[in-house]
Amino acid sequence: MQYLSTRGHATRQSFSEILLGGLAPDGGLYLPEHYPQVSGAELESWRQLSYAELAFEILRKFATDIPEADLRALTAATYRQDVYCNARPGDDAAQITPLHTLEERGGTTILLQSLSNGPTLAFKDMAMQLLGNLFEYILTRQQAELNILGATSGDTGSAAEYAMRGKKGIRVFMLSPHRKMSAFQTAQMFSLQDPNIFNIAVEGVFDDCQDIVKAVSNDHGFKARQKIGTVNSINWARVVAQVVYYFRGYLAATTSHDQKVSFTVPSGNFGNICAGHIARMMGLPIDRLVAATNENDVLDEFFRTGVYRVRKSAETWHTSSPSMDISKASNFERFIYDLLDRDAERVRTLFAKVEHEGGFDLSGAPGSDGDEHKKVAAFGFQSGKSVHQDRLATIRDVQANCGVMIDTHTADGVKVAREHLTAGVPMIVLETALPAKFNETIREALGRDADRPAGFENIEALPQRFVVMPADAAQVKQFIVEHTGL
Numbered sequence: 001m002q003y004l005s006t007r008g009h010a011t012r013q014s015f016s017e018i019l020l021g022g023l024a025p026d027g028g029l030y031l032p033e034h035y036p037q038v039s040g041a042e043l044e045s046w047r048q049l050s051y052a053e054l055a056f057e058i059l060r061k062f063a064t065d066i067p068e069a070d071l072r073a074l075t076a077a078t079y080r081q082d083v084y085c086n087a088r089p090g091d092d093a094a095q096i097t098p099l100h101t102l103e104e105r106g107g108t109t110i111l112l113q114s115l116s117n118g119p120t121l122a123f124k125d126m127a128m129q130l131l132g133n134l135f136e137y138i139l140t141r142q143q144a145e146l147n148i149l150g151a152t153s154g155d156t157g158s159a160a161e162y163a164m165r166g167k168k169g170i171r172v173f174m175l176s177p178h179r180k181m182s183a184f185q186t187a188q189m190f191s192l193q194d195p196n197i198f199n200i201a202v203e204g205v206f207d208d209c210q211d212i213v214k215a216v217s218n219d220h221g222f223k224a225r226q227k228i229g230t231v232n233s234i235n236w237a238r239v240v241a242q243v244v245y246y247f248r249g250y251l252a253a254t255t256s257h258d259q260k261v262s263f264t265v266p267s268g269n270f271g272n273i274c275a276g277h278i279a280r281m282m283g284l285p286i287d288r289l290v291a292a293t294n295e296n297d298v299l300d301e302f303f304r305t306g307v308y309r310v311r312k313s314a315e316t317w318h319t320s321s322p323s324m325d326i327s328k329a330s331n332f333e334r335f336i337y338d339l340l341d342r343d344a345e346r347v348r349t350l351f352a353k354v355e356h357e358g359g360f361d362l363s364g365a366p367g368s369d370g371d372e373h374k375k376v377a378a379f380g381f382q383s384g385k386s387v388h389q390d391r392l393a394t395i396r397d398v399q400a401n402c403g404v405m406i407d408t409h410t411a412d413g414v415k416v417a418r419e420h421l422t423a424g425v426p427m428i429v430l431e432t433a434l435p436a437k438f439n440e441t442i443r444e445a446l447g448r449d450a451d452r453p454a455g456f457e458n459i460e461a462l463p464q465r466f467v468v469m470p471a472d473a474a475q476v477k478q479f480i481v482e483h484t485g486l
Ligand SMILES: *Cc1c(COP(=O)(O)O)cnc(C)c1O
Pocket: 122, 123, 124, 155, 156, 233, 266, 267, 268, 269, 270, 271, 272, 273, 323, 324, 409, 432, 433
């Protein structure tokens, strides 16, 4: 399997070649040259597999340049019950992403698929844990090393650190805004004592952290010397790892491949739901893929109207589902490429327009850039929006009527899912974090603290390891040099 760029760059690359990288050389995103197809018979044969075995079956279709025995060992080492051990009491943790029935409504069943039972209690562990093992494997084979530099406001940084801790050949330098993360998220990251993990608390806001990462990455000499890389959500291996749980959720909710299911996905950078799109393109019988957004409704606006209009930093809301607070959706280009029948020329033109004019318009209106919005439904996509009061009401309602405590992002999902039900088609809402991570809003909704999985009771009291630095790229570079010895 070879990979190509959504903007048409001529060079095809293998899975291993794009594994450690981000964007293609022309600024596009990588996609496989075609989507491997899964027949009904093959799907049936996967029903009895463990999660790790299913991950192997799907990944081997994409990572064709990794020997199968190695890939099998990597998926087995990743998807273990002792890693994804934070299941709700009563859920079967051995399933890795267990389904939990929430309610009967609208002639169908709404189910919650737990993706947040990993070490950092958010769905990013599903892909990031695999990435940690894949990176170590490839770097060992190449006798190379990698220094990951990232900026985080919470979930991504902690998932990356827990995936890379103790890995040979890898260091992580993670910038976060000093005193701006929740106490829980800060404790999760800063309590790591592994010598290859470096937490840098920047005196500034998240955008300052991101600006420093950009400044360092734009110094190409420094980047090459210090072997700087990233793990952001456009990484192809992250997307493909997320394809697995759509298959898993489908198989758990059905008894025959004649049946369909729908998914509602709390969305930010469009990575998670993009994996659902790919699963559907591979032949998984998905009826609807519903994107749930918060106040930052760039995606909902596109799916409703065909107009993609990115926001400026100052226009981005800081909400109580902060991991969905995005100004543009970095994985969206992958979907647009398929929506435009893989016309790389047009993708290049449209995303140049995003750069210069802040968006594009596929509504078909006079003067617009195209009329492909009318094809969105054929790809199964729908969308909806949820705001702070909806979150509070949904958290309360799901607690009272379903007996389940859900986090703020998942609440956005449940709110929107309830507006998009089809009789007879099970609706699976992806649970993207556990409520313990967002305790402040749980208290506001329920008047009490969120449930915490065992082992997390006192993490705020653990010793913390971090350095504080002014928002200054030169000082960050200096720190990196001192700790890589390169
Ligand atoms: C990252 C994240 C999201 C958004 O996922 P995307 O792949 O960026 O769409 C939603 N909820 C939580 C809790 C997250 O951490």
